[in-house]
Amino acid sequence: MQMIKLEDVTKQFKGTSIKAADGVSVSIEKGEFVVVRGPSGSGKSTFLNLIAGLITPESGSILIDGRAPRGRRQWAQVRATKIGFIFQSFNLIPTLTALENVQVPMLGTIKGAGKRMARARELLEQVGLQHRMAHRPCELSGGECQRVAIARGLANSPLIILADEPTGNLDSETSSAIMELIKSIHDSRDRTIVMATHEARFIPYATRVISYQDGRIIKDSITNNSPMSGTL
Numbered sequence: 154m155q156m157i158k159l160e161d162v163t164k165q166f167k168g169t170s171i172k173a174a175d176g177v178s179v180s181i182e183k184g185e186f187v188v189v190r191g192p193s194g195s196g197k198s199t200f201l202n203l204i205a206g207l208i209t210p211e212s213g214s215i216l217i218d219g220r221a222p223r224g225r226r227q228w229a230q231v232r233a234t235k236i237g238f239i240f241q242s243f244n245l246i247p248t249l250t251a252l253e254n255v256q257v258p259m260l261g262t263i264k265g266a267g268k269r270m271a272r273a274r275e276l277l278e279q280v281g282l283q284h285r286m287a288h289r290p291c292e293l294s295g296g297e298c299q300r301v302a303i304a305r306g307l308a309n310s311p312l313i314i315l316a317d318e319p320t321g322n323l324d325s326e327t328s329s330a331i332m333e334l335i336k337s338i339h340d341s342r343d344r345t346i347v348m349a350t351h352e353a354r355f356i357p358y359a360t361r362v363i364s365y366q367d368g369r370i371i372k373d374s375i376t377n378n379s380p381m382s383g384t385l
């Protein structure tokens with residue numbers, strides 16, 4: 154089942170001379186774990202932001218779960234219900250506790266404060282942070298902050314997880330632990346993950362590797378982890 158489809162998508166930011174997306178066409182199926190690689194400035198974040206509808210392309214089409222969202226409202230709806238984000242910089246709200254941060258995406262989707270609280274507790278337990286729920290981001294380590302951000306990304310049980318350098322601010326050991334956590338999110342294969350990373354050591358987690366350069370996909374290959382490997 155197709156989860157994400159881009160067709161001839163082009164984006165050039167105002168005031169720049171190069172295309173951040175230069176005729177990108179790709180189709181991503183449900184359950185894939187796609188790692189997006191490429192040099193700095195090649196267009197990896199642009200790719201993720203286009204999939205999330207945070208950037209509007211100049212031309213081309215984007216389908217999420219079989220539909221092309223139109224306008225801000227439809228995209229906001231898609232993000233709220235189908236997409237979870239994990240960023241390099243965590244993007245947690247500094248004044249809120251871990252438990253409160255995880256509830257933010259639920260405000261528009263889950264009715265009842267008690268239900269939201271219960272769901273947030275469950276998610277924080279899932280990422281191993283049951284003992285840190287009442288702490289604010291400044292009272293947490295980088296790895297713990299990223300765990301909170303992952304729990305928040307899972308709040309509405311999204312079909313798609315977009316991760317932009319999720320281990321970029323972490324030391325190597327903590328990065329490995331976060332990658333194991335992301336892998337465990339993928340294990341049931343009912344979620345689709347698209348992750349931009351510079352780290353070659355995370356390629357073994359992927360079912361597919363897309364290489365970017367100058368706003369274009371220059372290589373696209375499935376790995377041994379893919380259920381499709383061996384059948385092609």
Ligand SMILES: Nc1ncnc2c1ncn2[C@@H]1O[C@H](COP(=O)(O)OP(=O)(O)OP(=O)(O)O)[C@@H](O)[C@H]1O
Pocket residue numbers: 166167169171172173191192193194195196197198199200
């Ligand atoms: N909001 C913006 N305004 C102007 N130019 C932008 C904007 N966002 C990205 N760009 C440009 O688009 C190109 C692609 O950027 P992008 O952030 O997608 O690269 P990237 O592959 O994610 O790089 P990195 O590995 O450093 O994160 C770059 O030339 C960048 O300078």
Ligand SMILES: [Mg+2]
Pocket residue numbers: 197198199317349
């Ligand atoms: Mg980037």
